[in-house]
Amino acid sequence: MSNTAAECGKSLLRIEGLDKYFGGLHAVDSVSFDVTSGMIKAVIGPNGAGKTTLFNMIAGYFPPSGGEVYFQDTLITGMKPFEVAGQGILRTFQNLKLNPHMSVLDNVLLGCHRTGKAGFLAGMLSSGKSRKEERQAVEAVLPVLEWLNIIDQKDTEVGNLSFGNQRAVELARALASDPPMLLLDEPAAGLNMHETEDLAQRLQTIRDQGKTILLVEHDMSLVMDISDEIVVLNFGQKIAEGEPQAIQRNEEVIRIYLGDDNA
C-alpha cells in the first residue's frame, strides 16, 4: 500500500504564522508549527478554538489573513483545494462529505482522481488508456476497502451505510491514491468506543507505513494514545506544543480542559 519513501525526521509540513480574521473575530492567531515526516500530530482545543479553520487554510478552502504554509518546501498558501490535493495532501471532513447516491466503490475511486490522467475526450471515446487506468484504480482501491472492512458493501449506495462505515469510506477515499499526507478533521466524531479503538489502530498502521497524519480531535484519550506530538489551540492561539506526556502535565492545558469543565 505504501510507496511513500518518508524520510523520517524531516519536516514535511511547515506552518508559519497563520492568521485568520472573520470580521472582528481572530479565529486563528499567528499559529506556527512543523509536522515531521512519518508522525501523527494532533491539534486539540475546545470547540471554537480554530482547529477546523486552521485545516481549511492548509487545504486551500480559504486564504489566510496572514502567514504561510509549506509542504515539502513548496509554498502551498494561495493554492486552490484541488491543487493542494494534487500536491498529495488529502483531507477528510468533520461533517462527512460523501456522495450518498454513489456506490462505496465510486466514492472511493474519486480519491484516485488526482493520480489519473484521462480527460473528457478520452472518457467520451472510452479510449484503451482510460479503461486501463480505470481498471488499475479499481485494483488499487479494493485492498483499501478490504482493510477497512467495507469491501462487502462496495456496490452499496453510501447513503445506506451506517455512520461508522461512512466514516470508513471517507478514510478510504483519502487513502485511495496513496498520498504522503492526510489531514483528518475529527475522524472519531460520532464513532462508538469499539469503532474508535479500531480507528486508533488503523491510524497507527497508516503511520507505520510511512504516511504523515495531521489530525484534529476532540477525543482526548484517542489523541493521547496515538499522537507523537500535540499542538493545543485556545481562542485561536497556540498555547502548548509537545509530546503527549508533556501536554498532559501542562498546567494551562489542564486548566482549559479540566478547569472549565469542572467549574
Added chain:
Amino acid sequence: MKQYKPVFILLVSIVLIQLAAVLLGKAFLLTQLTMSAYYVLVAVGLCMVMGYAGQISMGQAGFFAIGGYTAASLGTINFAEGTHSFLFRILDAAGLLIEETTLYGDVIQYLNPWVSLLAAILIAGGAAFVLGVPVLKLKGHYLAMATMGFGIIIYRIVLGSRVFGEADGISNVPAFPLVPGLAVSGDFQSRVSNYYIAWTLVILGMILLINLIHSRVGRALRSLHGSEDAADAMGVDTSRYKVSVFVIGAVFAAVAGFFMTHYNGGIGPSEAGVLKSVRYVSIVAVGGMANLWGALIMGLVLNFLSLRGVFGHFDDAVFGVVLVFIMMFMPEGFIRKSFWQGLKIRAAGLRKNRKVQSEGAAGE
C-alpha cells in the same frame, strides 16, 4: 459492455418504429420523429450539465440557435456572385465550395456544410466557454437567470438583425451532403434516410455521454454534483470541469440546431426563444435529472406530441406546467430509479399477498 445494452434496444426500437410507420402507411410521422431526434440531442446534452454536473442552464435554445443560424447564414451565401473575391478563390482552391445548378439554370456555389458545422461547433463552444467561466461561479437561481439572460440576448440578436432575417428567419438552406448519396434535407424522397441520420446522431451522442459518465471525468462530475467541497478535496478542478461540461452541452445543442436547420431548410427566431429553453429544462427534469435515458424518452414523447399538435394552443403551457409539477412534487423527476424500484417492490408485495390469499383459500 452492460451500459451499451440500452443503446442496442434503442437501435432495434428505431428500426421497428420506422418499419411500423411505413407498413401502416403513416410514413409522414417520420418527419416529426426526425425533428424530435434533434430536440432529444439537445436534451441529453443538457442532462449531462444539469443531472450529472448539477448546473442548470436556461440558455440551451440560444446554443441551438447558434448552430442553426450558422448553418443557415453560411449555407445561403452564394459565392458564385463574387467569383473574383479573394475569399472565393481561397475557398475554391481548398475545395470547400459545392457547385449546384438550380431549377432555373443558375449556377450557385455554396460553402461545404462540413466547414460550417465546424464553425458552428467552434462558435457555440467558444460562446459557452466565455459565458461559462464567469457564470458557472454562480449557483441555483442566479445561474438560471444568467444563462436565461444569454438566451434572451441570442433571441434579440437573431430577431433584430437583417442578416438573420429578423422575424422571418432564414429559408432556402441547401441540403447537407454527408457522403455521396446521403444528405440531410427535407426532401420528400429522403424522409426515411433522414430519420436514420437523425437517430444515428442521437445514438452516437448517447454513446459518447454514456462513456463519459462511466469514466474518471464522469465520476468527478457526479461527485461535484453531490458535494463540490469533496470533489475539490480529491483534486478535481471543479471550475474547469463545470465549464467543460457546459461547453459539451452547448456543442450538442449547436449540432442539433445545425442538422435541424438543414433538415427543415431554414430556421426562425422561435427556435431561440426562452420558452424553448424552458422546454429542454422540463424534459430533463421530467426525465429524472441524472438519467440520460429518461431525458431521451421524455424528449421523444413530449416533442413528438408537441410537433403533432396534440397540445394545441397550450403547447408552451404544457411544458411549463410539467416543470412546475415536477419541481413541486417530484424533485427527482418522474423517471427516477427509486420511483420504479418502489413500484417494483409494491408489485412484488401485491403478488405475494395474492399468493398468500390464494393459498389460504385453497386451505379452507
